[in-house]
Amino acid sequence: MSTNMKMSRRQFAKGTVATAALAATGVLTRLPKVHAADPIELVHWSWLSASDAEVWTQMIQNFNDAHKDKGVQIKMETVPDDQYETKVLAAAASGQAPDFGWGTAGLHAQWAQDGVIVPLDDLSKQVGLDLADFSAFSISSSRYPKYDNKLFMIPMDLMTIQPEVNLDHVKEAGLDPDKFPTDGDTLIEWAKAMTKRDGDKVTRSGIMMTGSAVQPTITWSIVAAQMGFKRVSDDYKTAAQNPEAGKQAMQWVLDLFDKWKVSTRDVTNRYKAFGTGQGSIFWTGPWTLNGYVQQKLNFRSYAFPKIGSTLLTYLEEGGMELYVQKDTGRYEASMQAVKWLSDNSLLWTTKGRGASPRTSIQNNPQYKTAGLPWDLRGAFVEGVSYATLNQGVPVLAAQDFAPYAGDNFLAKTLDEVWNNKKSIDDAMTAIQTKWQSDLDEG
Amino acid sequence: MTASTTAEMSAPIAQQRRSGDGRTDWAGYLFVSFFTLPFLLFNVAPIFFGIAIAFTRWGIMGAPHWVGLKNFTNVLKDDWVAQAFTNTLLYGLIIVPGVVILGLIFALYVNKGWPLSGLARVLFFSPNVVSSTVIGLVWVWMLDTQFGLVNHYLGFLGIPNIPWITSTRWSLVGVSMASIWWDLGLAFILFLAALQDLPKELNEAAEVDGASPWQRLRFVILPQLRPVISMVITLQLIASLRIFSQVYVMTNGGPAGSSTSVIFYIYQTAIFRHLFGPASAVSMLLFTMILVVTALQRWLIREQ
Numbered sequence: 086m087s088t089n090m091k092m093s094r095r096q097f098a099k100g101t102v103a104t105a106a107l108a109a110t111g112v113l114t115r116l117p118k119v120h121a122a123d124p125i126e127l128v129h130w131s132w133l134s135a136s137d138a139e140v141w142t143q144m145i146q147n148f149n150d151a152h153k154d155k156g157v158q159i160k161m162e163t164v165p166d167d168q169y170e171t172k173v174l175a176a177a178a179s180g181q182a183p184d185f186g187w188g189t190a191g192l193h194a195q196w197a198q199d200g201v202i203v204p205l206d207d208l209s210k211q212v213g214l215d216l217a218d219f220s221a222f223s224i225s226s227s228r229y230p231k232y233d234n235k236l237f238m239i240p241m242d243l244m245t246i247q248p249e250v251n252l253d254h255v256k257e258a259g260l261d262p263d264k265f266p267t268d269g270d271t272l273i274e275w276a277k278a279m280t281k282r283d284g285d286k287v288t289r290s291g292i293m294m295t296g297s298a299v300q301p302t303i304t305w306s307i308v309a310a311q312m313g314f315k316r317v318s319d320d321y322k323t324a325a326q327n328p329e330a331g332k333q334a335m336q337w338v339l340d341l342f343d344k345w346k347v348s349t350r351d352v353t354n355r356y357k358a359f360g361t362g363q364g365s366i367f368w369t370g371p372w373t374l375n376g377y378v379q380q381k382l383n384f385r386s387y388a389f390p391k392i393g394s395t396l397l398t399y400l401e402e403g404g405m406e407l408y409v410q411k412d413t414g415r416y417e418a419s420m421q422a423v424k425w426l427s428d429n430s431l432l433w434t435t436k437g438r439g440a441s442p443r444t445s446i447q448n449n450p451q452y453k454t455a456g457l458p459w460d461l462r463g464a465f466v467e468g469v470s471y472a473t474l475n476q477g478v479p480v481l482a483a484q485d486f487a488p489y490a491g492d493n494f495l496a497k498t499l500d501e502v503w504n505n506k507k508s509i510d511d512a513m514t515a516i517q518t519k520w521q522s523d524l525d526e527g
Numbered sequence: 528m529t530a531s532t533t534a535e536m537s538a539p540i541a542q543q544r545r546s547g548d549g550r551t552d553w554a555g556y557l558f559v560s561f562f563t564l565p566f567l568l569f570n571v572a573p574i575f576f577g578i579a580i581a582f583t584r585w586g587i588m589g590a591p592h593w594v595g596l597k598n599f600t601n602v603l604k605d606d607w608v609a610q611a612f613t614n615t616l617l618y619g620l621i622i623v624p625g626v627v628i629l630g631l632i633f634a635l636y637v638n639k640g641w642p643l644s645g646l647a648r649v650l651f652f653s654p655n656v657v658s659s660t661v662i663g664l665v666w667v668w669m670l671d672t673q674f675g676l677v678n679h680y681l682g683f684l685g686i687p688n689i690p691w692i693t694s695t696r697w698s699l700v701g702v703s704m705a706s707i708w709w710d711l712g713l714a715f716i717l718f719l720a721a722l723q724d725l726p727k728e729l730n731e732a733a734e735v736d737g738a739s740p741w742q743r744l745r746f747v748i749l750p751q752l753r754p755v756i757s758m759v760i761t762l763q764l765i766a767s768l769r770i771f772s773q774v775y776v777m778t779n780g781g782p783a784g785s786s787t788s789v790i791f792y793i794y795q796t797a798i799f800r801h802l803f804g805p806a807s808a809v810s811m812l813l814f815t816m817i818l819v820v821t822a823l824q825r826w827l828i829r830e831q
Contacts, residue, residue: 171798174587195801199588286688288673296693297782350782351672351693363673484800492779492795497607500783504695 124156125418130186131161132169136375140437147432148425157418173408177201180411184419188238188406190226191477197232198481202406204235208420214239214427220469223442226402229479230321231527238404239423241430242439244370245468246303246399246489248390252383254279254289254365262385269337269392272366276347279365287349292341293364296350297500298491301338303399304368305499306488309334310474311393316486317478317524324520328513330393335502335509337392342503350503370401371465372438374457386464399488400472403439431455440466482523494519581807591804598808608809610784611792612816615768617699618706618788619820622767625707627759630714631752635744637715638722648719655712663776666705667692670777677704692778695785702773702786709773710766714759721755722748757828764824768817789813 133141145161152158162183164172169186174196176182188202196202209216216224219240227238248265255262258278266272276291294300310316314330317323325331341348352358359367360380368389377384389398405423407416426433431449434441435456441447453459478486485494498515501507507515581598583591602608633651637644654662669676670691678688691701725748733743749756771790774780780787780795789809797806 167798171587171801174801178587195586199586201588298779351688351690353667353671353693492781492799497784500781504783504785506695506783 124158125415127157127159127185127415127419127422128183129159129161129422130164130169130173130183132164132166132187134163134166135372136379137372137438138163140375140433144426144429144433144437147429148422151425157422159422174201177409182408182410184410184415185405185407185423188404189476190223190238190240190402190404191475191479192483192487193237193406193477194229194231194479194483195481196406197229197235197237200409202237203409203416204232204237205239205407205420206236208407208416209236209239209424211417212420212424214420214424218445219442220444223402226475226477227404231479238402238406239427240402240404240442241427242403242434242437243442243469243472244372244401244403244439245389245465245472246307246368246370247386247388247464247468248366248368249359249373249377249384249386250367251279251359251362251365252385253362265387266390267388268390272390272392273345273347276341276366277345280347282346285346287346287351289362290349290352290358290364291347291366293352293355293359293367294338294341294348294350295352295355296342296503298496299489300355301503302491302496302499303489304341305334305338306495307368307389307397307399307474308337308392310397311391311395313394316520317480321478321480321524324524325513325517328517331516332509332513334393335499335512338503339509370438371462374438374461374465375436378457378461385460386462388464388468396471397474398468398472399474399476400469401476401489402442435462440469480524481527485519485523577807577810580803581811583804585803586801587803594804598804599812602805602808602812607784607787608789608792611787611789611809612812614699614785614787615770615789615813615816616820618703618770619764619767621700621703622706622710622770623760623763625703626710626714626763627756629707630711630759631718631756633711633715634718634722637719651715652712654709655716657709659709659772660776662705662709663773666701666708666773667777670701670704692786693782695783698778698782698786702770702777705773705777706767706770710763714763717755717759718752721752725751753828757825760824760828761821764821765817768813768820789816 129145131138131141142161145159149158173182173186182201193202197204216236220243223240223243224236227240228234228236250262250265252262258275260275260278266275272292278291279289280287280291281289294304309331312330312334313327314334315326318326342350352363355364355367356369356373356376358364359369360377360382362382374386389396405426407419407423410416427443430441430443431446431451432455433439434446435452441452446452453463456462474488476487476489477483480486484490487493487495490496495516498507498512498519502509502512580591582593582595584594584598585591633647637648637651668674670678672678672688672690672693675691677691681689689697691697691704729747729751730743733747738746769790770788771794774786774788774791775794778786780791790813793806793809793813796802796809
């Protein structure tokens with residue numbers, strides 16, 4: 086082949102400089118002109134994707150409408166749930182973190198240690214956010230005792246797990262919908278009455294369950310806690326207290342499948358299954374309410390029964406975290422935005438999800454009448470008073486302790502029990518060992 | 528100017544041109560750099576970064592902390608890692624023969640020009656153009672224990688419902704079925720192209736000599752397809768050992784880790800638990816496994 090295309094070094098250098106000059110010109114002409122009074126655009130990341138996401142989008146829009154002439158706007162970006170944490174970390178590491186985003190109480194001790202999230206005590210005072218208006222429990226849950234007990238999240242909602250019940254199945258079984266069970270034995274009787282079987286196979290679950298992942302894990306966690314099992318001691322030094330209660334709870338879950346036969350391991354999607362009438366009692370969170378209402382499912386929520394010696398249920402507290410910024414001057418603007426969203430969270434806690442952690446919102450006359458009907462919402466709101474099983478344990482390896490999870494250490498260990506691959510005793514030993522080593526790490 | 532002077536003048540120039548002295552082919556380097564630089568930056572550099580991270584403790588924030596071989600010793604003791612590797616090898620053992628055998632059968636069918644072979648050509652290849660996520664979502668419903676199509680038709684044969692993706696015994700098979708269906712298209716096209724390239728005379732000669740269709744397939748066609756079969760097996764083996772999307776969408780690695788693959792384990796460890804050191808260590812073990820398995824396979828099916 087001929088070498089007519091050879092270029093001298095001088096020609097190459099000229100070409101490179103010309104190309105670079107063209108590129109720079111293109112960039113320069115695209116640079117926006119900066120005006121003296123440009124509004125601040127706060128970047129907010131949200132991982133909400135269910136029907137509550139629409140309500141949250143409305144909340145952000147309301148903020149932007151109210152602040153059009155005040156020099157601050159929020160730009161919301163939706164990040165998939167399973168990518169959220171990694172993206173926040175990567176963004177923070179490169180100095181590009183969003184201004185604020187959704188967090189869950191007790192799960193970000195590592196972030197507090199690494200400085201990804203900023204403490205909010207002083208910022209709250211600075212913007213006049215009244216922390217006394219929040220329930221003491223919600224504020225204490227948002228603190229990390231190992232990091233000077235500082236506040237790292239402003240609570241936005243309190244979500245409990247409560248049973249939702251298909252009223253058509255209740256009627257079909259001849260049961261009284263006003264007398265939902267308040268103890269474990271009656272609960273099983275109700276479940277048996279509503280279960281449909283084909284021989285030995287459950288074709289309609291009395292109690293909606295799956296054979297692995299989130300549903301049996303959260304069920305075990307609640308029942309175990311009711312029976313007296315404690316994930317960690319109050320001083321966060323000892324793991325898995327009262328393991329016998331934990332073992333009893335594992336047996337209770339197994340009995341749902343194998344002894345009482347009111348549940349089946351064959352459900353793949355529990356939300357869809359309950360929505361299409363394949364299950365009668367489904368304990369879940371308030372994020373499901375909008376979806377089932379839109380589906381016109383005939384259902385009602387009730388208080389979680391007392392299966393063990395103590396009435397309690399699971400609580401997940403969501404809220405706003407501020408992420409580390411190069412320009413610390415942005416924190417005040419972000420905190421002002423969080424304060425506004427919190428002060429105006431009546432919409433969020435009546436139509437979105439969860440109960441409000443704020444007394445002023447709870448005392449609002451519209452709190453019980455706005456949004457979804459009280460016979461759907463009420464149990465989730467009133468249940469906060471006995472929802473003492475938190476998602477987060479404020480240690481570095483918090484994820485290993487989380488009860489509402491499908492693929493963490495706890496769920497994977499328990500999955501082996503539900504599928505008869507590990508004995509109850511071995512599973513409890515594994516849980517004790519791992520959790521203790523997590524606590525020892527800090 | 529005399530001829531000798533011209534010759535004297537052109538000799539140094541010719542010598543200069545021969546040695547290439549003073550002129551560098553920068554244009555060539557420039558054209559190649561558009562591929563080479565991004566390749567080095569986004570493919571090669573991350574490999575070395577991953578190898579380095581495998582010897583550290585790192586969770587994105589802060590600098591990596593050197594821990595030596597601790598990540599490797601921990602993952603080698605982890606039962607879930609062992610299960611992930613076992614599952615991955617099983618995926619290879621199920622998916623590769625499935626794809627190769629079915630791909631070859633379909634290619635023979637179309638090559639023979641049997642009824643509806645034109646439509647069959649489209650149908651056999653079409654799963655390959657659909658994304659793995661869509662495949663996974665569709666197959667979740669196809670394999671549903673109560674309402675799935677697969678169990679529905681098996682019911683006509685008197686076979687009771689099989690919990691394809693909710694049982695520890697069947698979850699790996701269920702995911703493999705979806706993978707075979709998805710990967711079939713490429714193998715089919717490769718086999719079809721090879722079949723259409725075979726000289727017809729050999730087959731006709733064998734037919735004239737009285738060889739049965741099975742004998743012609745076994746002694747005439749398959750030996751000629753050996754290079755393509757070897758290539759398909761190699762490609763499919765590598766793809767199966769890297770299976771991820773179907774596991775993620777269909778079973779999330781469960782129940783009880785029974786369908787977890789190594790890549791899925793790495794994803795969970797790195798992305799969910801932010802343990803990049805152990806995840807990188809497992810990646811290196813997977814890389815070694817793929818190298819060994821592929822080399823073994825190439826040696827077993829080496830050309831005579």
